[in-house]
Amino acid sequence: MAKRTGIEVSIAIAEAARQANVDVVSAYPITPQTHIVEHLAQLVADGDLDAEYITVESEHTAMSACVGASAAGARVFTSTSSQGLALMNEIVYLASSLRTPVIMALANRALSGPISIWNDHSDVMNERDTGWICIFANNGQEAYDLTLMAFRIGEDRRVMLPVMVNFDGFILTHVIEPIHIFEDQEIADFIPPYEPLCVLDTDNPITVGPVGVPDVYTEAKKQQEMAIRESRPVIEEVFEEFARRYGRRYRPVETYRADDAEIVLLAQGSVIEAAEVAVDHLRDQGKKVGTVELRLWRPFPFDDLREVLCSTSIKQVVVLDRCISFGGPPGPVLSEVRSALYLEKDKPMVVGVVAGLGGRDISLEEYVEMFEIGEECLRTGKDPGEEPELVKIVGLRE
Amino acid sequence: MKLKERPTWKELPFACCIPEPGNSVYYKTGDWKTLKPVVDKTKCIKCGTCWIFCPEYAYEEDEYGYYESNYEYCKGCGICYRECPAQCITMEEEVVE
Numbered sequence: 001m002a003k004r005t006g007i008e009v010s011i012a013i014a015e016a017a018r019q020a021n022v023d024v025v026s027a028y029p030i031t032p033q034t035h036i037v038e039h040l041a042q043l044v045a046d047g048d049l050d051a052e053y054i055t056v057e058s059e060h061t062a063m064s065a066c067v068g069a070s071a072a073g074a075r076v077f078t079s080t081s082s083q084g085l086a087l088m089n090e091i092v093y094l095a096s097s098l099r100t101p102v103i104m105a106l107a108n109r110a111l112s113g114p115i116s117i118w119n120d121h122s123d124v125m126n127e128r129d130t131g132w133i134c135i136f137a138n139n140g141q142e143a144y145d146l147t148l149m150a151f152r153i154g155e156d157r158r159v160m161l162p163v164m165v166n167f168d169g170f171i172l173t174h175v176i177e178p179i180h181i182f183e184d185q186e187i188a189d190f191i192p193p194y195e196p197l198c199v200l201d202t203d204n205p206i207t208v209g210p211v212g213v214p215d216v217y218t219e220a221k222k223q224q225e226m227a228i229r230e231s232r233p234v235i236e237e238v239f240e241e242f243a244r245r246y247g248r249r250y251r252p253v254e255t256y257r258a259d260d261a262e263i264v265l266l267a268q269g270s271v272i273e274a275a276e277v278a279v280d281h282l283r284d285q286g287k288k289v290g291t292v293e294l295r296l297w298r299p300f301p302f303d304d305l306r307e308v309l310c311s312t313s314i315k316q317v318v319v320l321d322r323c324i325s326f327g328g329p330p331g332p333v334l335s336e337v338r339s340a341l342y343l344e345k346d347k348p349m350v351v352g353v354v355a356g357l358g359g360r361d362i363s364l365e366e367y368v369e370m371f372e373i374g375e376e377c378l379r380t381g382k383d384p385g386e387e388p389e390l391v392k393i394v395g396l397r398e
Numbered sequence: 399m400k401l402k403e404r405p406t407w408k409e410l411p412f413a414c415c416i417p418e419p420g421n422s423v424y425y426k427t428g429d430w431k432t433l434k435p436v437v438d439k440t441k442c443i444k445c446g447t448c449w450i451f452c453p454e455y456a457y458e459e460d461e462y463g464y465y466e467s468n469y470e471y472c473k474g475c476g477i478c479y480r481e482c483p484a485q486c487i488t489m490e491e492e493v494v495e
Contacts, residue, residue, distance in 0.1 A: 218407075
């Protein structure tokens, strides 16, 4: 049986990789991911994990080593943050297009500059279109559970895609939480040995990663697009099996007190749990509010989101972005949510706010302010900003 | 297995990998060139420098030990012309008849 243990979330994530019995780990230490890879290096050095730990001089090489190892048939794990992911970027595209199911634990951190080691989502949003399956955890238990499930999802023969598990840097990585850690045998039953589909083998040579001439490239991209779309049912199957085995149910779109809500705050990551406190506070005052969490970011859960937001009591959505698309919509989550609802007839209004950049805490009062923005929007029928496109940052010193 | 000439996205091998080793021979790159190397066998010393340097492995040794470029694959880069110690290679304009 799983034991509830007080454990640092980073260590729990590294333990998930050990329990998945990874063959290769390649990573470069970067704050706030460091404890994850330190712990894995220690496990390998002590002989507690029979894996190859490939030390490298940069994240670009770390991801290259991961893709190569995966193409050779290994179960591969890596972890990074912020600038590290940005440096990996070129090879991040290769992991998905070569269909190498590398599992990445991404401790979300702001991108420079100014240099920030603290949490927001600008690192992951930069990788939105890399073709990785992308899932958000909002607490330590979820980060541990989703890291385990990532192996099952990515390595499924019907999927064969890399998976990025997102959890907020420091806010989650560096805290000690009570987490149910499974017995190794329970995980061995849940995550069977990896059976690669297409392997580099000198006895049966193939070419992985060739040139795609203009006559082939389009078809290759369509194949990749269909692969990530078709991962949706597999993700749900894995969520379902996890719930059956261990009793914790995950959904692509999660809600809190949204059933009869008029205004919901939609966000990703650890802010959701803080926003739930604000919801309880406002509910006590009789306000019909709730939260919606976009747990699955890629593939985008269109149907689940529409089911939650359309033809329901929800009249107003306030989307909280933890990153700015400069000169743009202004947040990536806002623009995607709006676009997903565009063709729906009975849909709520959607307004966006940006907050929690570069590690700035969001206070209870600020969550309340976000709901008030939603209220004003609902009352006036229009975006309360001077211009709808202008970035509305909550918690900004004007 | 030779791939279909123009596979659909469903027919394309998984992740665009190439399951047949050495199938680049089907892809004839010879029509890229504008200049072709011509070997003067009266000057050739059969050293094989052209064969070693050719990035396309286009040079082939004939039964008398001379080297000649296979124009179906030679891209006309001129490295053989540059490296030949006997200076027996000239680059001549490719003329399509």
